[in-house]
Amino acid sequence: MEIVYQVFVLILAIFVGFELIRKVPATLHTPLMSGANAISGITLVGAIVAAGITEEPTLSKYLGAAAVAFATINVVGGYMVTDRMLAMFKKKEGGRK
Amino acid sequence: MEIIVNSSYIVATVLFIFGLKLLGHPGTARKGNLLSSLGMLVAVVVTLLANGIVDYTWIAIGFVVGGIIGALAARMVAMTAMPEMVALFNGFGGLASLLLGWAAVEAGLSAFVLITIFLSILIGGVTFTGSILAYGKLSEKVTGRPVQFVGQRFANAALLVAILVSGVLFVMEPTNVVWLYTVVGLAALLGILAVLPIGGADMPVVISLLNSYSGIAAAAAGFAIENNILIVAGSLVGASGIILTQIMCKAMNRSLSNVLFSGFGKVSKSAEKIEGEVKPLTADDAYYVLEAATSVLVVPGYGMAVAQAQHAVKELQELLEDNGAEVNYGIHPVAGRMPGHMNVLLAEADVSYDLLLEMDQVNPRMETYDVAIVIGANDVVNPAAREMEGSPIYGMPVINVDQARTVFVLKRSMASGFAGVDNPLFFKENTRMIFGDAKETLNTLIRAFGD
Numbered sequence: 001m002e003i004v005y006q007v008f009v010l011i012l013a014i015f016v017g018f019e020l021i022r023k024v025p026a027t028l029h030t031p032l033m034s035g036a037n038a039i040s041g042i043t044l045v046g047a048i049v050a051a052g053i054t055e056e057p058t059l060s061k062y063l064g065a066a067a068v069a070f071a072t073i074n075v076v077g078g079y080m081v082t083d084r085m086l087a088m089f090k091k092k093e094g095g096r097k
Numbered sequence: 098m099e100i101i102v103n104s105s106y107i108v109a110t111v112l113f114i115f116g117l118k119l120l121g122h123p124g125t126a127r128k129g130n131l132l133s134s135l136g137m138l139v140a141v142v143v144t145l146l147a148n149g150i151v152d153y154t155w156i157a158i159g160f161v162v163g164g165i166i167g168a169l170a171a172r173m174v175a176m177t178a179m180p181e182m183v184a185l186f187n188g189f190g191g192l193a194s195l196l197l198g199w200a201a202v203e204a205g206l207s208a209f210v211l212i213t214i215f216l217s218i219l220i221g222g223v224t225f226t227g228s229i230l231a232y233g234k235l236s237e238k239v240t241g242r243p244v245q246f247v248g249q250r251f252a253n254a255a256l257l258v259a260i261l262v263s264g265v266l267f268v269m270e271p272t273n274v275v276w277l278y279t280v281v282g283l284a285a286l287l288g289i290l291a292v293l294p295i296g297g298a299d300m301p302v303v304i305s306l307l308n309s310y311s312g313i314a315a316a317a318a319g320f321a322i323e324n325n326i327l328i329v330a331g332s333l334v335g336a337s338g339i340i341l342t343q344i345m346c347k348a349m350n351r352s353l354s355n356v357l358f359s360g361f362g363k364v365s366k367s368a369e370k371i372e373g374e375v376k377p378l379t380a381d382d383a384y385y386v387l388e389a390a391t392s393v394l395v396v397p398g399y400g401m402a403v404a405q406a407q408h409a410v411k412e413l414q415e416l417l418e419d420n421g422a423e424v425n426y427g428i429h430p431v432a433g434r435m436p437g438h439m440n441v442l443l444a445e446a447d448v449s450y451d452l453l454l455e456m457d458q459v460n461p462r463m464e465t466y467d468v469a470i471v472i473g474a475n476d477v478v479n480p481a482a483r484e485m486e487g488s489p490i491y492g493m494p495v496i497n498v499d500q501a502r503t504v505f506v507l508k509r510s511m512a513s514g515f516a517g518v519d520n521p522l523f524f525k526e527n528t529r530m531i532f533g534d535a536k537e538t539l540n541t542l543i544r545a546f547g548d
Contacts, residue, residue: 003209006320006328013329016114017336024121026348026430026455029341029437033308034183035120035130036337039113040311042137042330043193045144046322050200051159052150063200065155071193072163073170077186079134080171085179086127088444 031085038078044071098147105143106326112136113330117337123450140326176445177402180438181235184228184304187311191224194314195281201321204272211268213320215280219260220314222284223291228307230292231300241297249294256287295357298476301431301438302345302356309338348430348456350493375511378529380538383505384545390467393417394459396427396496397439400473400508400535407446409539410472414448416546426452427459427469427496429477460497469501471522472535473508479520504528507535 024032050064116133119125150156167186174182198217206214233239246252260283267276295303312334319327346353387393395414401407414424426448432439440453463469471478474496481488482495498504499522506528522528531538 002323006323006325009325010316010328010332013332014336017117017333018340020114020117020121020333021337021340021344024341024344025123026344026428026437027123027440027450027453028121028126029345029430030179030183030441031126031130031437032117032120033305033338033341034179034186035133036117036334036341037183037187037190037308037311038130039117039133039137039330040187040190040308040315040334041193042140042327043190043197043315043318044137045140046197046318046324046327047159047193047200048141048144048150048156049322049324050197051155052145052152055152060200060203061152061155063196065159067193067196067200068156068159069163069166070189070196072160073167074186074190074193075137075167076164077167077171077182078190079130079137080168081174081179081182081186082130083127083134084171085176085441085444086130088176088441088447089123089126089450 027089031082031089034078034085035082038075038082041071041074041078044068044075047071098149102143102147103325105139106329109136109140109326110329112139113333117333176442177405178236179441180300180304180433181232184232184235184300184307187304187308188225188228188232190311191221191228191307191314193221194311194318195221195225195284197221197318198314198321199277199281201318202271202277206271208268210321210323211271212264213317214271215264215267217314217317217321218277218280219264219284219287220310220317222281223288224307224310224314226285226288227292227303227310228288230289231303231307234292234297235300241300243296244293249290253287253290256283256290259283260287291357299356301433302342302349302353305338305342305345306353306357309335309342312336312338345431348494375523376529378505378531380531380533380541381545383529383531383538384542386503386505387417387422387468387542388420388546390417390422392423392425392466392468394425394427394463394466394469394498394501396429396432396469396471396474396478396498397443398429398432398472398474398477399438400475402433402438402442402473404473404535406472406536406539407442407448409536409543410443411446411448412543413539413546414452416543420546422467424452425454425459425466427456427498428453429456429474429496432474432477456494456496463497463500464502466501467503469498469504471498471504471506471508472539475508475520478522480525481519481521484521498522499525499528502527506530507538508532509534 047067112132113136116129119129194217198214234241263279312331316328316331417424428439478498480499482490482493
C-alpha cells in the first residue's frame with residue numbers, strides 16, 4: 001500500500017511540474033533551469049539522514065556525508081547563482097512604452 | 098514526530114511549487130527563487146531536528162565543505178560562464194543521488210527498494226558524468242565537435258544490456274559489492290557515451306535534459322529511502338526539465354531523439370552554391386549608416402559572450418537612442434549556449450528586459466528595421482534554414498535579419514558557426530561584414546558617436 005501511495009504522489013507531482021513550466025518566456029529559461037536545478041538538490045535531506053542516523057562508522061555514513069557535501073554545493077550554489085542572475089533582470093524606469 | 102516532519106515537508110512542497118510558478122514571470126522571478134530556497138531551508142532544518150539524527154559531526158563537515166565551495170563558485174563565476182556552472186552544479190546533484198542510493202544498500206531490502214536504488218545510482222551516475230562532460234564541452238576544455246566513432250550504436254546497445262544485466266544481478270544479490278561497483282562504473286560510462294556524440298551547439302538541450310535527470314534521480318532515491326519530499330521535489334524538477342527540453346527542441350525545429358542521436362555534423366555536400374560576394378565595411382563607415390538609422394535591431398549570439406561585449410552593446414544602444422533611433426534586441430530562443438543566455442548577459446549590462454523581443458515578435462516587422470546588427474551570432478540568423486533544403490539546419494526557425502534594410506555582421510573571421518554550416522547571409526546584397534573583435538568594433542562605433 002505504501003508503494004501505491006508513493007507512486008500516487010509521484011504522478012501528481014509530475015503533472016504539476018508539466019503545468020508549471022508550460023508557458024514560461026524564453027527570457028527566463030536560464031534562471032528557471034538553474035532554479036529547478038537547485039531544487040533537485042533536495043537529495044540533501046536524504047543525505048543528512050544517511051550521514052547522521054547512526055554513530056557507527058559505517059560505509060553508508062561516509063557515503064551519506066559525501067552526499068551531504070555534494071548536495072550542499074548543488075543547493076547553495078544553485079540558489080545563489082539563480083539569485084545573482086535574477087537580480088539583474090530589471091526594467092528601466094519609464095522604459096515601458 | 099513523524100507527523101511534524103511530514104507536515105513540514107508539505108509546507109516545503111508548497112513553497113517549491115509557488116517558487117517555480119513565480120519563477121515563470123520576470124517581475125516575480127526573484128521572489129520565486131527566494132520562496133523555493135525557503136522551502137529547502139524548512140525541509141533541511143526539520144530533517145536535522147526531528148528525524149532521529151544522533152550524530153551531527155559528518156553532516157556539519159559536509160555542510161561546511163559543500164557550502165563554501167557552492168557559495169564561492171556562485172559568487173565568482175562570470176555571467177558568460179553561467180551555462181557550464183549550471184552544468185557543474187547539476188552534476189554534483191546527480192552524484193549526491195548516486196551516493197545516497199549507494200548508502201541505502203543493506204541486506205534484507207525488498208526487490209522494489211533495490212530496483213529504486215539501482216535507478217538512483219544509474220540515473221545519478223549518468224547525470225554526474227554527463228554533466229561533467231557537458232561542462233567540459235561548454236568551457237572548451239573538451240572539443241565541442243560531436244565525437245562519433247564506428248560501431249557507436251552497437252557499443253551503446255551493448256552497454257545498455259550490460260547495465261540491465263548487472264542491475265538484475267545486483268537486485269538478486271545486493272550484498273555482493275561487485276555488482277554494485279559494476280553498476281556504478283557502467284552508469285558513469287553511459288553518461289560519457291551519451292553526451293560525447295552531441296555537438297557543443299546542442300549543449301543547452303543536453304543540460305536541460307540532464308537537469309531533468311537529476312530530478313528523476315532524486316525521486317528514485319526518495320523511493321529507495323522512503324522519503325516523500327525527495328519524490329515530490331525530484332519529480333517536479335524531472336517533469337519541468339523535460340518540458341523545458343521540449344520547448345527548446347521545438348525552437349530548433351528538431352526532435353529530441355534527433356538532438357541526442359544524430360550529432361550535428363552531417364553537412365551535405367550537395368548544398369546549392371552560395372552566390373554573391375562578401376562586402377567588408379570598416380566600423381567608421383558603419384557609423385554613418387547607424388547615425389542615419391531610426392530603428393535598429395541588435396541580434397546577439399555566443400560571440401557577444403566570448404567578446405564580453407554586452408556592456409559595449411548597451412552603451413551603443415544608449416547613444417543610438419539619444420540620436421533618436423529606436424533600438425530593440427532580437428533574441429533567438431537558442432542563441433548562446435543555454436536558453437536565455439543572451440537575456441542574462443544583457444540583463445547584466447542593465448538592458449531593460451522589455452527591449453528584448455523574441456524571434457516571433459521581430460520577424461514579422463523585420464522590413465521596418467533600418468539596420469540589423471548581428472553580434473557574434475551565426476546559425477540563428479542563417480537564411481539557409483529557410484532557403485537551402487540541403488542544409489543541416491534547414492527548417493530551423495531563424496531570425497530573418499536578411500530581410501532588414503541593412504545588415505551588419507560583427508565577426509572575427511569567415512569561420513562557420515558552431516553547427517559548422519556555411520552562412521549565405523554573409524553574401525547577401527544588403528549585408529556588410531565588419532571584421533574584428535566585436536567589442537573593439539563596438540567601441541570604435543561608440544567613439545565615433547562621441548566625436
